[in-house]
Amino acid sequence: xxxxxxxxxxxxxxxxxxxxxxxxxxxxxxxxxxxxxxxxxxxxxxxxxxxxxxxxxxxxxxxxxxxxxxxxxxxxxxxxxxxxxxxxxxxxxxxxxxxxxxxxxxxxxxxxxxxxxxxxxxxxxxxxxxxxxxxxxxxxxxxxxxxxxxxxxxxxxxxxxxxxxxxxxxxxxxxxxxxxxxxxxxxxxxxxxxxxxxxxxxxxxxxxxxxxxxxxxxxxxxxxxxxxxxxxxxxxxxxxxxxxxxxxxxxxxxxxxxxxxxxxxxxxxxxxxxxxxxxxxxxxxxxxxxxxxxxxxxxxxxxxxxxxxxxxxxxxxxxxxxxxxxxxxxxxxxxxxxxxxxxxxxxxxxxxxxxxxxxxxxxxxxxxxxxxxxxxxxxxxxxxxxxxxxxx
Amino acid sequence: xxxxxxxxxxxxxxxxxxxxxxxxxxxxxxxxxxxxxxxxxxxxxxxxxxxxxxxxxxxxxxxxxxxxxxxxxxxxxxxxxxxxxxxxxxxxxxxxxxxxxxxxxxxxxxxxxxxxxxxxxxxxxxxxxxxxxxxxxxxxxxxxxxxxxxxxxxxxxxxxxxxxxxxxxxxxxxxxxxxxxxxxxxxxxxxxxxxxxxxxxxxxxxxxxxxxxxxxxxxxxxxxxxxxxxxxxxxxxxxxxxxxxxxxxxxxxxxxxxxxxxxxxxxxxxxxxxxxxxxxxxxxxxxxxxxxxxxxxxxxxxxxxxxxxxxxxxxxxxxxxxxxxxxxxxxxxxxxxxxxxx
Numbered sequence: 255x256x257x258x259x260x261x262x263x264x265x266x267x268x269x270x271x272x273x274x275x276x277x278x279x280x281x282x283x284x285x286x287x288x289x290x291x292x293x294x295x296x297x298x299x300x301x302x303x304x305x306x307x308x309x310x311x312x313x314x315x316x317x318x319x320x321x322x323x324x325x326x327x328x329x330x331x332x333x334x335x336x337x338x339x340x341x342x343x344x345x346x347x348x349x350x351x352x353x354x355x356x357x358x359x360x361x362x363x364x365x366x367x368x369x370x371x372x373x374x375x376x377x378x379x380x381x382x383x384x385x386x387x388x389x390x391x392x393x394x395x396x397x398x399x400x401x402x403x404x405x406x407x408x409x410x411x412x413x414x415x416x417x418x419x420x421x422x423x424x425x426x427x428x429x430x431x432x433x434x435x436x437x438x439x440x441x442x443x444x445x446x447x448x449x450x451x452x453x454x455x456x457x458x459x460x461x462x463x464x465x466x467x468x469x470x471x472x473x474x475x476x477x478x479x480x481x482x483x484x485x486x487x488x489x490x491x492x493x494x495x496x497x498x499x500x501x502x503x504x505x506x507x508x509x510x511x512x513x514x515x516x517x518x519x520x521x522x523x524x525x526x527x528x529x530x531x532x533x534x535x536x537x538x539x540x541x542x543x544x545x546x547x548x549x550x551x552x553x554x555x556x557x558x559x560x561x562x563x564x565x566x567x568x569x570x571x572x573x574x575x576x577x578x579x580x581x582x583x584x585x586x587x588x589x590x591x592x593x594x595x596x597x598x599x600x601x602x603x604x605x606x607x608x609x610x611x612x613x614x615x616x617x618x619x620x621x622x623x624x625x626x627x628x629x630x631x632x633x634x635x636x637x638x639x640x641x642x643x644x645x646x
Numbered sequence: 647x648x649x650x651x652x653x654x655x656x657x658x659x660x661x662x663x664x665x666x667x668x669x670x671x672x673x674x675x676x677x678x679x680x681x682x683x684x685x686x687x688x689x690x691x692x693x694x695x696x697x698x699x700x701x702x703x704x705x706x707x708x709x710x711x712x713x714x715x716x717x718x719x720x721x722x723x724x725x726x727x728x729x730x731x732x733x734x735x736x737x738x739x740x741x742x743x744x745x746x747x748x749x750x751x752x753x754x755x756x757x758x759x760x761x762x763x764x765x766x767x768x769x770x771x772x773x774x775x776x777x778x779x780x781x782x783x784x785x786x787x788x789x790x791x792x793x794x795x796x797x798x799x800x801x802x803x804x805x806x807x808x809x810x811x812x813x814x815x816x817x818x819x820x821x822x823x824x825x826x827x828x829x830x831x832x833x834x835x836x837x838x839x840x841x842x843x844x845x846x847x848x849x850x851x852x853x854x855x856x857x858x859x860x861x862x863x864x865x866x867x868x869x870x871x872x873x874x875x876x877x878x879x880x881x882x883x884x885x886x887x888x889x890x891x892x893x894x895x896x897x898x899x900x901x902x903x904x905x906x907x908x909x910x911x912x913x914x915x916x917x918x919x920x921x922x923x924x925x926x927x928x929x930x931x932x933x934x935x936x937x938x939x940x941x942x943x944x945x946x947x948x949x950x951x952x953x954x955x956x957x958x959x960x961x962x963x964x965x966x967x968x969x970x971x972x973x974x975x976x977x978x979x980x981x982x983x984x985x986x987x988x
Contacts, residue, residue, distance in 0.1 A: 305681035305684075405885060406947065478717065493723045494723070513723070516677075518719050539666060544858065546683060564677065566682050568683035573895055573896060574895050622682070625889065
């Protein structure tokens, strides 16, 4: 038997759909250039995709047809040579359409395999975000702002080919740089893209992540009832009514916290989170009212605390808030937990204000795709600049 | 002999007086797998809040079925049941009739229970039109059919529907190199059509949840007026319209302020424009240019100036030439041509 290669691309639904398709397709095309057959496909269970909800594509390549067939007999690979996360906030784990519970980003990464992440961060930031594994693996970072566009307009900032170049360096048995460049020319007829791949090939480095490194938390999971265990007419229980909240300091109760769907939390969809300045809040209700995910808990004093288990980071609260700097969206990278901001504020207001200031000041910019025509043309040069500086 | 209409109690739902007086309770809660910034999920939340706890919701296939109730998972606090794509009308009528029968036979307490069936634009404006129409002709059953219109078959990745606006990029209408506009049909005028075609239907309205209070009060009126009612809600869709989700609220406002989406109610046969639409009609608010609405959306990114101009001219026509601006697309000349009928 020959050798089977498997690569998974974990991406943000819709925002990075075209990017993920470009990468998985080009992996197979580059492998074809070396006479290796392969197939690229999106995970069926992730479809229909939703904005931001993590999804997956796979590229499966083999040294011969029979090995490929054997590999394809499995619905999806049980382990992969390379896991690619095209957005660094995915390192916190993913709760996808096709899965209940939280999956570590490196779950399928083989012993000694590589996790490639698109990020502006250093390994010291990303490693603690990824769940621990029992064996060592490699982490490689393709420097850049995670590339987000939408369903119809693609932001061609060369993230796709830079990842291809990195793969050629990290897994030379799969394909070499020459094949990558040949595939790029066939696919896009763009010599600039080919040289972006080469630059990434030259500069990519990786570090070893040891078993004692990473997030020690046990990812939450659910045991779902089987279909024969459901009620008559395939009925399931509804969500319970909500309840009042209790102030941790004064023990006063009031306000309202809705009960929430226990089997899907949605927070791994988030790439930015709202931070709330409770001291400037005028209790206008708009964030609470306009949140499509009902994520705001109403506190006993009538403030609105964005619940970080339920918030998916759409940013509508920031958009509708009439107060300047009351609700601010901050890159999810800056946070380690889903703790209540209101409780932190109730405990110690000056400490909270300092925390808030620090989070807002140190946020790397992010965006969620299309805002106006011409925006991508403005953003691409910045990305190309980061690509040029990468490793320099 | 009592008529059947007397048997079914109608809930009393006064309009909400302001955002600060809204009930805190949620009857559609967190944990649905919709897109970030999904305005249709927001409509579900507001609709349930407006209707209150004594409500049964029926949902046609679409985003609000698939995303909200994946395997063994739900975000509904109130009872919810799936119904087929084209059958929101039949499901609403059937449920209302069943409640009525159970109450008449004394098998259920005689009390007002709201019945709401929702459908998307694919399930409503395309597939479910005949069932909705049939339901609206039955004056004896209290039920609301709410069409959440995200202007495409969004659940299955944005195929063109009868509600998709002119020229929009969808999976079925990708702009090409030779031909730029692959969709040249104008959006179906659902609420106007249903209002004109169902003279005994007591309440039909359009809404947009960017104007939450007005929208919720439409729902409350529709549920408490008696008989079958219909609401057409325009829901900006970050996935299919291709815009940054934080713009969801603004996109709904723009649809209204540029005049693309007129807000109106037809109550007991009387047309009333409301909100910003009313202000525009009365000259108190200057209608915006559609350009500022269109160019924030990736689905119109291929538009050239001539396409924007055409779009603008069609919206202008709706405001300047329609018999009732934004509602009934007949020309005023008709009135002048046929005085004999009076």
